[in-house]
Amino acid sequence: MTDEYKTIRSESSGTYSELRSKFLAFAFPVSTVDEAMSLVEQFQKKYYDARHVCWAYMLGAERETFRANDNGEPSGTAGRPILGQINSNELTDIIIIVVRYFGGVKLGTSGLITAYRTAAAEAISAAEVVTKTVDEEHTFTFEYPLMSAVMKVVRDMDARIVSQTYDNDCVMTLSIRRSRMPELVKRVGQAVSPF
Numbered sequence: 001m002t003d004e005y006k007t008i009r010s011e012s013s014g015t016y017s018e019l020r021s022k023f024l025a026f027a028f029p030v031s032t033v034d035e036a037m038s039l040v041e042q043f044q045k046k047y048y049d050a051r052h053v054c055w056a057y058m059l060g061a062e063r064e065t066f067r068a069n070d071n072g073e074p075s076g077t078a079g080r081p082i083l084g085q086i087n088s089n090e091l092t093d094i095i096i097i098v099v100r101y102f103g104g105v106k107l108g109t110s111g112l113i114t115a116y117r118t119a120a121a122e123a124i125s126a127a128e129v130v131t132k133t134v135d136e137e138h139t140f141t142f143e144y145p146l147m148s149a150v151m152k153v154v155r156d157m158d159a160r161i162v163s164q165t166y167d168n169d170c171v172m173t174l175s176i177r178r179s180r181m182p183e184l185v186k187r188v189g190q191a192v193s194p195f
Helices: 033-046 079-088 108-125 144-157 178-192
Strands: 004-008 012-018 021-029 052-059 065-069 094-101 129-133 135-143 160-166 169-177
Touching: 004 021, 012 108, 021 108, 033 052, 033 065, 033 094, 052 079, 065 079, 079 094, 079 108, 094 108, 135 144, 135 178, 144 169, 144 178, 169 178
Parallel strands: none
Antiparallel strands: 004 129, 012 021, 021 094, 052 065, 052 094, 135 169, 160 169
């Protein structure tokens, strides 16, 4: 199981024209289905005068949550080619919406597939692709005199402090990439109970 994934940093767009049909593609970073569907709804309202608003999304580091929609185009000619571009670029936590303004000339099945695929590719190529890590959190409890030993481990391993409280005992929640969590747990454990 990997602990890193690729997504886009921020919104991007691209366009493609074929036989007077115009394809406007928009890519957004998203992290939930609700977020993705809210964008689809906004675009359907904003581009109410367009013939089709087609889309595809991929979510999660494991890339197991995805959906594609042809929005009235012949089955498999819009959503799947958009999703294909997301897949071939190994992206996740992304939605790509392609708005089509019909130009009066039918493009045929292969023409539509090419148009939607190319428009999606344009939006991706305009985006800044970033690699993110899958992080986990763990809460540690220890006595205050051991604070400097714990902080040394935090610094050495470049862990992120999510929260901390000091009382008779210290409670600290740390975050680090998934593959490094077992080592962090072991090293903090050694720091707080050295004997």
